[in-house]
Amino acid sequence: MDFSGNHILSIDQFDRADIEKLFSVADNLEAFASKQKITRVLEGAILGNMFFEPSTRTRISFGASFNLLGGNVREITEVGSSSLAKGESLADTAQVLSGYSDIIVMRHPENGSVQKFAEASRVPVINAGDGSNEHPSQALLDLYTIQKELSQNNKSLDSLRIALVGDLKYGRAVHSLCKILSLYSNVKLNLISPEELKLPKDILNQLNNSGANVVQTENLEEGISEVDIIYVTRVQEERFNNKQDANKYRGLLSLNQSIYTANCEPNTVIMHPLPRDSRSDANELDSDLYANPNLAIFRQADNGVVIRMAMFALVLGVEEKIEDTSKPVNWKVGLNS
Template sequence: MELVIGVAQRLEPVAKREKITRVLEGAVLASLFLEASTRTRLSFGSAFSRLGGAVRETVGLTFSSMAKGESIADTARVISGYADIMAIRHPEAGSVAQFAKASLVPVINAGDGAAEHPTQALLDIYTIEEEFATRDKRLDGSHILFVGDLKYGRTVHSLLKLLSLYERMTFTLLAPELLSMPASIVELAEFRGHRVIQLSALPTEPDRVDVIYTTRIQRERLQGEQIEGYSPDFHVNTAFVNHVGDPSTVIMHPLPRDSAPASNDLSTDLDNDPRLAIFRQTDRGIPIRMALFALILGVADNIEASYREPPWHHPSQPGANSS
């Protein structure tokens, strides 16, 4: 994890368009999104493009060969003959591991059902570390509040596992009872010696938290649970943040957030709050995914040597939430 983050930091000049590199020239990424996820797909593709590689993609709920009865193993073996690396999003938990087993080339999990979303977890860790660095804080010993759909939100599953690798953490898990964190993940965190507090409502006088990690209700994954939206108890807005946080609290969300009025997802009343890190968070997907590509394809040592000045000018048009 430290290795990936270290390479990501070294790739920031490319992510910020101050440098260009062609270090993956001639390499091909096969990006297979069997479940639609435009932002993640574009993030993987853009990261590979910025390193100079070519991206070949397929998108959609059905995969034409699979619809004809092809096994995952056959698909993986065939596509791996066309590409040097693959990124796979799949609606079923465990399917990406099956892909990887049959592939001749490395496979990156871009999200498999309700199971894992490891690159999201890596960019989340990177974001917490970078945000903490500007506040002279350290991750060890910090207090992270997870709010919302902790059952189907796979990003929080992957993230909690990675955060459990740090020392002396406190995790508060605030979720409707129907959407609470799977017990196996809670047990893992406790087994590693961290303090885990599970709540279905906020206490009147909560402990200060260093990070508020909010999530969207994964309506598309609900299995019969009757959830119309969060109750106001789970509505992270300015009042909520001031209740549990302080001026150094970092507010995160894996996005997309549901902006429909009744959703009670992360409020837009925080959009001009400097603690809101959600767009810096999504921006950091690019250097993290570039770092994974660079490490896997063996070019991490050569990146600075490959840097050139862009022949074009990056337009400077920063908006309200620019990093």
């Protein structure tokens, strides 16, 4: 894949060499993401951050990533605050806003919408989630997290054993993660969900065609045994026809420390793309897991910054220029320990 000047719309664009290149750039940006150093390599550049669905981590981390590279961010955070509410088409919006931006990140509730937008854009577009379809940057940061967590136990992405738990039908993060895992060898996936929320057949077929060992079950305890990673996702209630339909599945697959201790290997890592639903009738990851050192959800969220920095650096062609404007941070970073 040629990153420079191109859109990132789907995990299908990536092969293993592309992922390795992205991760290498991310490794080199760790000091900047953690504010040990600063760079102004994108000084003067403008990100158009267009989010037509609610978002916390993805929207803010894309913006923070661009700021950390020295760029400026302009945002739209809902359809009602844009001319789409007046009937303007995505194509017209793309033509106009790409004249104001050097790169655009877009989230939209309709499957395929970001692709349509990108076709009319005059600058690169990154897909930050289109309906229940895909979420490529989430899959990349998830895989980066998995690799880092596995390395603590001298394991690699090849021969990964992972349990995917929850709403696998509508979870776009899961869809993109499954696609990216199909690039690796000897992967075993336990797909744990209610029958009605099973992984879509096209993605299941992609996994099977890759040679992955796929097991589908509704039994949480059975599915999380003998795995390296447990990846939990919430019920995507916004994709259901009504809240009552979503409520039927809420809380069916909840993980707590006692279930973890009884069924998991000692070093099994717990991940979640967030937000997790902490309401009492859902509680998919119990608060008693906070003390578990294998709970990686906040390390995972932190990795979103460095991965998205790497995406910007590669798409805008500055990955070799990061150090040119590097200098020390001149403020106090973090809390006193």
